[in-house]
Amino acid sequence: MNWAAVFGAAAIIPLLNASIRLAVPTGLAAVGESLCQRAGVLNLSLEGMMLSGAYAAFLATHYSGQPWLGVAAGVGGGMFIGMLMALFSVTLKTEQVINGIALVLLASGLTSFLHVRLFGVTAPERFDPMGKLEIPLLGAIPGVGSVVFDQSPLVYLAVVLIIGVWWTLHRTRFGLAVRAAGDRPGAADAAGISVDRVRAAAILASGAMAGLGGAVLVVGQLGLFAQNVTAGRGWVAIALVIFGRWSPLRVAAGAFLFGFTDALQLRIQSASGGIESDIPFEFFQALPYLVTIVVVVVATARARDDAQPESLGVPYIKGARSS
Amino acid sequence: MTTTVDAVDSPDRPDPGRTGTGRAAGWSSRLGSLGLSAAAIAAAFVLGGILLALAGANPFQAYADMLSGTFGSRFDFSLVLVETAPLLLIGLGLAVAFRARVWNIGAEGQLLMGALAGGAFAIYAPINSRAVMIPAACLVGAAAGGAWGWVVGFLRARWSVNEVISSLLLNYVALRTLEYTIRKPLRDPVGFQPVSETLPDPARLPDVPGLRVHIGLLIGLGLIPVVAYVMRRTPFGFHTRMMGLNRDATEAAGVRTGRLITAVMVVSGAFAGMAGILQVMGPESRLTGNISPGFGFTAIIVALVARMRPVGVLLAAMLIGALTLGGDVIQRTQQVPRVLTIVIQALFVLLILVADRLGRRSR
Amino acid sequence: MTSIEPDPPAQSRGSGGSGSVPLVAMRGIAKRFGSVTAVADADFDLHAGEIHALLGENGAGKTTLMNLLYGLERPDDGSIEIDGEPVQFRSAHDAIEAGIGMVHQHFQLVPRLTVAENVILGTGEGRRVRLPDLDEVAAAIEDLGERYGLSVSAASLVGDLSVGEQQRVEILRALYRGARILILDEPTATLSPVEIDHLIERLQGMAAAGTAIVMITHHLDEVMTAADRITVLRAGANVATVPADETSPLELARLMVGREVSMLSEVGEVEQAGATATSTSAGPAVLTIEHLSSASASGTSGEHARDFFDLSLEVRASEIVTIAGVEGNGQAELEAVLCGLGQPAAGRISLDQTDVTGATPRQLLDAGVGVIPSDRYRRGLIRGLSVAENLVYDRIDRAPYGRRLWIDPRAVASRGADLVGRFSIAVRSPSTDASTLSGGNAQKVVLARALGTDLRLLIAAQPTRGLDVGAIEFVWNQIRAQRDAGVAVLLITTDLNEVTALSDRCFVIYRGRLIETPLDREAIGMAMGGAGSRAEEAAVL
16 A cells, blocks of 8 residues: 555645545534534434535535525525424424434435436436635645635635634523523523523524535535435534534534544545455445544543533423423 | 433422323323324325325325235235335334333444344355254344444443444444445355355245245244233333333332343344344345345334334334335336335324324323 | 592502502412412512512412512413503513512522523523623622622632522522512522521611512521511412511411411421430441542532532431431432442441442342432332332332243232322322322332331431421321331431431531531531531621
8 A cells, every 4th residue: 555645745735635625514513513402402313404405505506506506505404404303302392312313314305305306317417516715825825725725615614603603602692591501491491591492593503504514515525416415424423512522612623533534534545446455445434433433432431421411302391390 | 311400399380291202101091192193194194195296296196006006915915014024123122222212223233234144154154954044043143233232232331422323323334344245255256246145045034825925024023022021021121111211210229221221222233133134034135235225214213103112013114114115116106206205204203293292282 | 630639549558568559469360280270369469678478388389479470480360560560471581671580499500600601691682692791790790799798709600609609699690680579489498597597687688778579488487587578378379468577486387287286396396305205225236337438520410419528427226317418518429329329439338237338229229228319200200100110110020029031010019009008199099100199199109119118227318308298297207117117217308397306316417527416406507507606607608
């Protein structure tokens, strides 16, 4: 195997650049999920939100030819599943685990159904993914410039949004309400906060970000849609929330690690000669998932469970005796 | 998932109702919940009909096609049962896990590992007797599936790793492992597809007499009363139900919940693993990359629609088996994508949740 | 044409208070939860500058009535007027806007937020996106605290504060939001006697400054010292409203219960006679605790997570040893360790001279240890199982109820029927779902399961919390009967009445350390507020 092609000085900058690119879809979903979980909602529909967003983005871009329209549609697609998630978890107060999983299946079924219905068995033509936008001056900085400032505009948008979530959580009244609703919804209610509204808003925000993540995948990277194109990124994102101890910035850092693993396995795969390699390429394909599991185990085992929102996954029913 | 709870005991206030389908209703409301499920399933078919109409098909004709294409002849019905068999087995295992509020969504991976280990055993073990080979391969498959489930249970019991995440992610690992195995070590040297060689004759499941269904179905049917008995009449089943209702009290009563969670994961993994090897020895006759079109996920729906009741699992498995097959039928007759049936399945669960909620409110 | 109208009659109606239009007037209030009527046709007046006690037994509807005023619930019937204007609150938010503040019995604070964050939580909604400068908020809170004698460090996390400090935060929060009406639900329930005196003093100061205060309680002595007027509720309706200086504890007790009262221990008078006198026959040591300390990272972190240090005590057969103390002083952690749910960091626990440190709940059960857990709904009852199943669930795999591989439902049912009878559990049938049980009957199930077999040791934690008078008496008698039958009893309680009614010997736990105290109400009360003298603690406050 040609290790220089993987770790050589010339390879390291593209590798890091790719890590950021690959981290963005998962990272957006994960940071949105961290907001949602801080509000007390265990949103397992994340994979469905991403998928729905990815497909909405694909359709809009395919028919309009406008990638930015696709991005907007992706946000809407994620929020559509978010609305359903809010309807069940907040309005109907059903078991969040069950309706989350059911919504993933629903999104998977609906997108596949529409795709086959609209395009039959022949895949529609691939469109060009959104190009890179090198930021003037900053992009010229040696090293850092080509890693960070030579990316798709969607990457910059993602960074702004991720910081925005952190700011919202820690610097706004809404963020304070979110933190209270996730720990002690009863106390938040008594303080005059509508726990239902806060939680619904957090779910919708999570849907918007996951939908955007799906859109980035389709519009910014692949230029096509395939059934279940998100391939478990939503689940990985939920794992990253645990890894990041429910803090948006740490979650984002975790997403970068995931992106790095992904970029690395792609690089090693191609450097090691693909099918004929001694190390099976399936191993590299499984690697991001294995790394995620290990990372979650380490994060959960090491830290005490004090970062987890106290009422995560527990529906809030006014006046109910908890059990 | 651990959750801290306010110790609020307010005698001034009556309990306004409990939440969650996991908290099973008593005998008296069993009939009521059956009615609610039926109504929810009917509503899901109505919504599915609207989608059919939107897709340009005549929903009435489509459902009629579905019905005649699944229950219309003995042959078609056999196909439904072929579809039912794995769903029944996996669903029974998941019903046990979900009763304990252990959310195993890794049955797909557990099935694949069962198929892989069982299949490898059937190919390599020099056993010429069908009566020895089939039970032995089943045990190997169940053991492999159980081991894959054990990992999840162990992580949850030892370090409180959320089982939803770990079990789901392990699905991908299992799939890649299977794909590698049939691409390299177990690959049939003749042929272009990455598949294993055909299983030797002693490892081929015979059909149920009179039906074109492998005997795996009978194993599933035979396990229904066993699971029902275990859940109602054994300490293991009792403790499982206890834990699902109140884990803290179960622990305080001296039950080692960590061990119980692990045991429940092993059981549900073993059921899925056995379903996997039965698919290999039955309909597939060899290891391929698509032994399972998502049985492990569909079985989640089966267990939930059945409300984690063993007999309900049989009914739900047949319903969803027939629906899946019906999807193939309408794809042929009405040119409607068969994945529509996945939408209807998801609607089953969602609408049952709605029905439960409305039912609680009216009580 | 104008004419001078006579004073509206409302102005002359006030008695007690300041005598103008009542600040709050609730008329004909009714509230039902399903088939249960919590409040039926209740009237309530509140004037500026008065402390108005709302007195009644558990379940009399006191808290519900005030939840209605605070907008947490909506009345089915009746009207509420503030300053003579009819109001309809849709949520607590509306009530807060109208100048009402409520301090709940179980504090409604978020432990992982700071004091300042808790205070501004829910304020200014919709108006401004950004949080105000938390340093400025903290300074304002500390100013306010100084003015009312309620000092607190506004930058600390609420979870790090003592119960008394958390209560001050609750009061400050209401004042910060401009409350002119302050409702306190059982404000003294978790305070030490010294803290209670301090609180009442502060409340009187606030009332003098014009705040109207409602104090929900069932403690007669506090009512007599603190209140200007007293309204007694019984079965959801108000029985009487009387000025404090025109009534007596005995009259109030009669009004509360609706009959002549003999069980004075329950209504605040000290009962020392009779029941506790049999302590002389205590036998050999059954439970021995030596130098027991909790792990600091026991994983049970939460609101009341407090460590305990170097505890040693002995409980002999046929005696009731009490660990009294204000909540949050380490007794919850001690309970967990003694019940096999937590590991101590150091020390030794022995049962009949056998080391049982680190034994599992199952091993303790087999060794004859019965447990009445402090949180009965979390650790003592499984809703969704039948009453009969609840009565045997800890020994379902033991004869005669079952073996390793089977359960005998008939044995379970007959045991259920037997215990339901022996402990007079009010339930339609033993096969009824346990979630239908009332608080008192739920506790009887817990009691019956623990006491239904022969015990060596009984650990009873907060055994009567939240129960009504009848149920309390029942539980006390059961515990006494165990002691008289030779069982060693360790009682962990916050209730001073319970301490004096049951104890043969008494320890107080304060900040995780034990102090042996004489069986004297005054002495125990002082120790619960810190071992030193009242003056010493007053200086701290």
